[in-house]
Amino acid sequence: xxxxxxxxxFARLGSYCYRRRWVVVAxxxxxxxxxxxLLGAVGTExxxxxxLPDVESRRGTDILxxxxxxxxxxxxxxxxxxxxxxxxxxxxxxxxxxxxxxxxALDGVTAVVSPYEPGAQRQIATGGDGxxxxxxxxxxxxxxxxxxxxxxxxxxxxxxxxEATAGIDGIDVQLGGxxxxxxxxxxxxxxxxxxxxxxxxxxxxxxxxxGLPIGLGLAGIAVGTIxxxxxxxxxxxxEFAQMLGVMIGLGVGxxxxxxxxxxxxxxxxxxxxxxxxVVTAINTAxxxxxxxxxxxxxxxxxxxxxxxxxITGMAISAATVVAVTMIGSITLLPALxxxxxxxxxxxxxxxIVASAFVAVALLGAAFSADPLLVGLPLAVVVMLAGLVxxxxxxxxxxxxxxxxxxxxAYRWSRLIQRRPWPAALAGAAVLVVLALPIFxxxxxxxxxxxxxxxxSTRQAYDMLTDGFGPGYNGPLVLxxxxxxxxxxxxxxxxxxxxxxxxxxxxxxxxxxxxxSDPTAVMWRVIPETAPxxxxxxxxxxxxxxxxxxxxxxGTGLDVSVAGTVAANIDFxxxxxxxxxxxxLAVLALSFLLLMAVFRSVLVPLKAVIMNLLGIxxxxxxxxxxxxxxxxxxxxxxxxxxxxxxxxxxxxxxVFGLSMDYEVFLLSxxxxxxxxxxxxxxxxxxxxAVTARVITAAALIMVVVFGAFMLGDDRTIKMAGFxxxxxxLLDATVIRMLLVPATMELLGDRNWWLPRxxxxxLPAIDVEGHGAATGIExxxxxxxxxxxxxxxxxxxxxx
Numbered sequence: 005x006x007x008x009x010x011x012x013x014f015a016r017l018g019s020y021c022y023r024r025r026w027v028v029v030a031x032x033x034x035x036x037x038x039x040x041x042l043l044g045a046v047g048t049e050x051x052x053x054x055x056l057p058d059v060e061s062r063r064g065t066d067i068l069x070x071x072x073x074x075x076x077x078x079x080x081x082x083x084x085x086x087x088x089x090x091x092x093x094x095x096x097x098x099x100x101x102x103x104x105x106x107x108x109a110l111d112g113v114t115a116v117v118s119p120y121e122p123g124a125q126r127q128i129a130t131g132g133d134g135x136x137x138x139x140x141x142x143x144x145x146x147x148x149x150x151x152x153x154x155x156x157x158x159x160x161x162x163x164x165x166x167e168a169t170a171g172i173d174g175i176d177v178q179l180g181g182x183x184x185x186x187x188x189x190x191x192x193x194x195x196x197x198x199x200x201x202x203x204x205x206x207x208x209x210x211x212x213x214x215g216l217p218i219g220l221g222l223a224g225i226a227v228g229t230i231x232x233x234x235x236x237x238x239x240x241x242x243e244f245a246q247m248l249g250v251m252i253g254l255g256v257g258x259x260x261x262x263x264x265x266x267x268x269x270x271x272x273x274x275x276x277x278x279x280x281x282v283v284t285a286i287n288t289a290x291x292x293x294x295x296x297x298x299x300x301x302x303x304x305x306x307x308x309x310x311x312x313x314x315i316t317g318m319a320i321s322a323a324t325v326v327a328v329t330m331i332g333s334i335t336l337l338p339a340l341x342x343x344x345x346x347x348x349x350x351x352x353x354x355x356i357v358a359s360a361f362v363a364v365a366l367l368g369a370a371f372s373a374d375p376l377l378v379g380l381p382l383a384v385v386v387m388l389a390g391l392v393x394x395x396x397x398x399x400x401x402x403x404x405x406x407x408x409x410x411x412x413a414y415r416w417s418r419l420i421q422r423r424p425w426p427a428a429l430a431g432a433a434v435l436v437v438l439a440l441p442i443f444x445x446x447x448x449x450x451x452x453x454x455x456x457x458x459x460s461t462r463q464a465y466d467m468l469t470d471g472f473g474p475g476y477n478g479p480l481v482l483x484x485x486x487x488x489x490x491x492x493x494x495x496x497x498x499x500x501x502x503x504x505x506x507x508x509x510x511x512x513x514x515x516x517x518x519x520s521d522p523t524a525v526m527w528r529v530i531p532e533t534a535p536x537x538x539x540x541x542x543x544x545x546x547x548x549x550x551x552x553x554x555x556x557x558g559t560g561l562d563v564s565v566a567g568t569v570a571a572n573i574d575f576x577x578x579x580x581x582x583x584x585x586x587x588l589a590v591l592a593l594s595f596l597l598l599m600a601v602f603r604s605v606l607v608p609l610k611a612v613i614m615n616l617l618g619i620x621x622x623x624x625x626x627x628x629x630x631x632x633x634x635x636x637x638x639x640x641x642x643x644x645x646x647x648x649x650x651x652x653x654x655x656x657x658v659f660g661l662s663m664d665y666e667v668f669l670l671s672x673x674x675x676x677x678x679x680x681x682x683x684x685x686x687x688x689x690x691x692a693v694t695a696r697v698i699t700a701a702a703l704i705m706v707v708v709f710g711a712f713m714l715g716d717d718r719t720i721k722m723a724g725f726x727x728x729x730x731x732l733l734d735a736t737v738i739r740m741l742l743v744p745a746t747m748e749l750l751g752d753r754n755w756w757l758p759r760x761x762x763x764x765l766p767a768i769d770v771e772g773h774g775a776a777t778g779i780e781x782x783x784x785x786x787x788x789x790x791x792x793x794x795x796x797x798x799x800x801x802x
Contacts, residue, residue, distance in 0.1 A: 014294075018286030018338050022279050025339035032223060032336050039230040048233045050151040050243045057312065059574040060548065064566025065147075067483040071517040071524035073114070079145040079154065080568070081181030083107070083161065084138065084464040086471075088174040091119065091128050091139035096172060103168040104141055112157050115144040126510065129471030138471030140464075145183060151243040158184035162460075180464025180477075182452060193225070193250050196708035198366040200258055201359055203707065207700035208265070210351045211359055212344045216265050220337050221257030224329030228253050231328060232321040240313035241321050247712070247720050248318070249325035251727070252657060255708045256300065256326055259664060259701045260293040260333040266697050268341055269348065278345050282338045290334045291769070292667050297330030299597065300660030306590045307656055310582050315649060319656070413695030417688040420744045427745035431737050432617065438733075439620035441627040447580060448645030449572040451477060451535040454718045456640055469534075475509045478535030480544065481567040482527040482552075487560035494559035495525050501555035507532050507543040525561075535569045536644045544573050576648035586652055590659055591616075598666065600768045602674055604755050610746055611670075614738050615662050619655055621737075622730035626650070630722050639713055639721055647719055650726065658730040665702070665739050669694050673747070674755075683751045687744050695740070702735030 021028050056062040083104075087096045101120055108116040119127035119139040128139040143161070145154060158179055165177045197218060204214035232249050235241060267289035271281030304326065307319035341348070420427045453469075455462035468476045482502075486495070495514050502511045510530040516522035529547075533539040544565055552563045591612055598608030626646060629635030633643025673690030680686060709731065712724030747754050757765075 012287060014291050014334070015283050015287040017334060018283045018290065019279065021286075021335050021338040022282045022342045025342040028335055028339035032227065032332070036223070036227050036230065039227065039234075043230050043233045046234075046237070047152060048150075048241075048246070049236045050241050050245065056571055056574060057578060059578060060564050061566045061571040061574045064481065064483045064564030064570070067485055067524055067564065068481065068526065068566065071485070072483075072515075072526060079147060079149050079183045081143045081145070081158070081179065081184045082140050082464060082468070083143060083165065083177065084140040084180050084467045084471075085169075085175060085177045086138045086467055087172070088137065090136045092136065096175065099168055099172060100139075100141075103164060106164050106168070107143060107161055110157060110160055112145055112149060112153055113143060114146055115142075117142040117144075126512075138467055140180075140468060140471075140476075143181075149183075154183045155186065158186065176463075176467075178460045178464035178467060180452065180461055180468065182461065185452070185455065185461040186459070193254055193708075193711070194366045195711035195714060196254055196704075197221070198363040199707040199711070200704045201363045201366075203700055203703050204258075204262070205356070205359060207262070207696065208269075210348055211356065212348050212351070213265055213269065214359065216337065216340055216344065216348075217258040217261035219340055220261040220329070220332050221254045223336055224257040224332045225250050225253040225325060227332070228325030228328035232324045235317070235321050235324060239317035239320060241317035242314055244717065244719055245318045245321040247717075248653075248723060249322050251709060251712050251720075251724065252300075252322055253325035253329050255705045255727075256297065256661065256664075257329040257332070258704050258708070260297065260330065261337055262697060262701050262704070263289045263293060263664075263668060264333060264337055265341070265348075272349070278342070282341055285341075286334055286338055290338075292671065293333050294330060295601070295768070296660075296664040296667055297326060297333070299594070299663040300326050300657070301330075302593060303590055303656040303660035306586055306593070307652060309586050309589055310579060310652070312578070315579075315652075318649070318653070322657075409692075411692045411695070414688055414692035416695075416740070417691040417744050420741065421684060421688065421748040424745040424748040427741055428749065431741040431745065434737055435617040435621040435733065438622075439617065439624040441624040441632070442620055444631075445623065445627050445651075446538060446631060446645045447576045447648040447651075448536060448538075448541065449576070449647060450644035450718055453477070453534060453536065454642050454644050456716050459716065473509055473530070473532065474534035474537070475531035475540075478531070478540065478569040479567060480529040480531065480547075480565055480570055482529060482547075482563050482565055483524065484526075484556075484561045484563040485524050486522055490560055492522070494556070494561060497559075498552070498555045498561070498563065499527065501551055502527065502529055502547075505543070505547065505551050507539060507546070531569075535572075538645075540569060541573055544570050572648075579648045579652060583652060587655065590656065594659060594663070597768070598663075599757075599761075600765045601667065602670060602755075603757050603762060603765070605757055605761070606750055607670060607754055610743075611662075611666055614742050614746075615659055615734070618662070618733045618738050619658050619730055621733050622654065622658065622726050623651060625729045626654075626722060626726045629725060630718070635725070639725075640716075641718055641721065644718075647722065650719075650722055653723070654726045654730065657727060658734070661705070661727075661731065662734050662738075665698055665735060669698060669739055669743065677755060683754060684748065687747045691740070691744055698735055698739060702731055705731040705735075 056065075085091070085100065087093060089096065091097075091100075097120055101118065104116045104118045104120075107113060117127070118141050127141065128136065130136060145157065149157075161179055161184070165179070169175045169177055200218060200221075201214060204217060205211060208214055229246055229249055232241075232246065236245075264285050267285035268281045271284045272278065276284060301323045304319045304323040307315050310316075452461045452465040453474075455465070457463075465477055468474075482498075495516075499511055499514060502508055508529055509532045512528040514525050514527055517524045517526075531540050531543050533543070547565055552565070556563055594615075595608045595612050598611055599605060602608065629639070630641065631643055631646055633641070636642055669690060672694050673686050676686030676689045677683060706728045709724045709728035713721045713728075715721065
């Protein structure tokens with residue numbers, strides 16, 4: 005057999021990165037350091053608000069911007085205070101008036117409406133639990149204010165408030181509104197990494213093999229989040245997009261590395277050299293990784309169909325992190341493997357003990373910095389001590405690799421194959437039952453009442469509710485331009501119609517933009533119910549559909565209902581209307597890609613149906629936990645609506661991630677089918693070979709995603725919970741139950757494809773030629789080239 009240069013771009017890339025590992029690592033470090041330094045200089049421009057399409061609240065906002073200087077149209081927070089002696093006490097009024105003047109003078113604050121201004125007495129509670137003690141001032145910021153700027157302004161206001169009220173006993177000042185909200189977040193990625201260390205050691209039985217996926221995951225999210233930070237200067241990126249990118253990037257980075265490292269170790273066990281094993285791994289699992297990663301990116305970019313700046317920024321930001329991680333898996337990872345070499349199979353007790361200290365240190369550092377300062381030095385001490393003390397230098401006994409037929413996964417697959425109908429029906433029933441709550445899903449934005457009770461934002465919310473009523477946490481702003489020569493009496497007629505509407509707590513007098521020559525008018529309407537309450541949504545729709553058209557008929561007025569609450573309702577309705585287009589596009593693309601990969605009609609059809617069932621079940625769990633509040637005691641949340649972008653975002657991410665397991669499992673099944681032609685044996689063997697890796701990968705994903713439920717942000721908690729639930733269901737009920745059962749029922753029909761369709765479909769090889777672990781490799785030549793696989797051993801799909 006003649007020596008030859010590895011064939012194909014993936015093989016050549018794997019060989020180059022292995023041989024030029026110092027160059028590859030240096031490039032990644034340079035990009036991280038230079039990019040991080042530049043981003044640190046320019047900062048990020050994430051937003052807490054979003055731009056609406058042409059909806060009613062947007063038209064009302066435009067009127068407020070044009071005629072009222074943006075009052076009620078920008079980002080609004082509140083300063084709520086309670087004074088034991090009463091808010092109108094002369095000493096309290098003097099101090100608070102001075103404080104409001106200082107706040108209004110801050111850069112970035114457009115207006116402060118004080119409760120002590122003439123006509124603003126309604127901002128001081130006169131009855132109920134307020135009893136004259138509670139009052140509030142509204143603080144307006146421009147709608148273009150970034151999340152970082154809003155946080156900085158909030159910190160300045162808190163400092164000014166603490167200094168101004170230091171001499172008043174018993175006064176309680178809280179800063180309300182999501183614009184000024186601050187979260188005490190544990191570093192969730194550290195929690196995920198800590199548990200990933202334990203899982204990977206159990207899965208690999210090797211400390212160095214464990215470190216490779218962790219290293220890739222960290223490198224991917226480091227460079228990916230830096231690039232995503234630059235994206236925020238070009239697109240409208242939401243505040244939580246960075247946390248979402250870290251969550252996804254860490255999960256897929258560890259998963260992709262797990263697949264590739266597993267293939268590398270299989271190559272070494274089959275007698276290949278380290279370089280040959282790397283080339284084989286990148287040309288097989290690396291190829292599959294690129295396909296899976298590209299699918300996740302495409303699924304995320306499918307959200308661009310929503311045509312909203314807020315969604316576009318979130319999608320591109322998350323897709324950037326995934327793309328960088330995917331690139332790292334086929335460039336940085338083979339370089340890191342080159343540094344490890346033969347030592348990947350050697351594990352000593354010092355490595356196990358040191359890894360345990362690192363895991364504990366990371367877990368503690370997620371909540372406090374002190375454990376990190378102790379745990380990491382202890383890990384270093386253990387490693388150094390291992391150079392001297394014999395017990396720590398002792399190697400662990402290598403694991404015995406059992407034949408496929410003796411593995412638990414093989415026996416499980418055979419059990420399912422003997423009873424395919426009960427297994428299929430049981431798996432489908434579990435998913436259907438879990439998905440039932442989806443019929444009661446209510447989309448909407450949760451309000452500050454869902455914040456943790458010890459936060460300033462929640463305390464301000466509760467004080468407003470106690471003193472004035474829940475509707476004061478989300479006032480409606482109504483606005484209309486005045487037709488030329490319009491009668492102001494028609495304006496006055498709107499107010500009583502609003503006051504007589506069920507669900508309205510208070511209506512302000514109409515406010516004209518000019519006393520002498522008015523061109524626009526606005527009202528502030530306070531609902532009786534909280535912003536996230538379904539009754540508030542009903543009220544907004546009733547005002548738009550019934551009350552305002554009747555009150556303005558024949559007057560020429562066109563009153564728009566605006567404000568944050570109305571904008572949130574419009575946003576939810578807009579996303580709901582466009583969801584079918586998004587779902588259809590992602591489903592169709594996934595079906596076509598899988599059909600081209602596996603040369604089958606029924607395999608991708610089953611995959612789409614089962615993925616829909618899995619995602620539907622995850623939705624059902626989210627609704628039960630977050631909308632019905634069943635997870636409240638565990639996650640420290642109250643029941644509330646489901647954020648309108650969450651179903652779409654979870655669908656894009658989960659449908660992309662499910663392709664990882666789909667490709668990894670079914671490609672091995674297809675390999676066995678091509679080799680043996682036995683549909684029953686191919687399913688059992690494919691499941692047995694992949695079960696350990698899929699289980700470890702899924703468990704890591706679940707832990708990484710689940711760690712994000714430890715923070716305070718309800719949106720991040722919901723995303724972490726939904727992703728963890730979806731991955732868990734996908735890797736257990738679907739991959740280990742429904743897939744083998746349905747493939748057994750269909751038998752040879754799994755691989756049916758009409759001839760005309762086979763000619764039309766492009767051939768996509770996700771694992772490359774010569775992917776089987778038993779390949780005969782000729783000895784490497786003196787020039788160091790890795791010989792190619794024998795031309796007669798080229799399976800169609802591995």
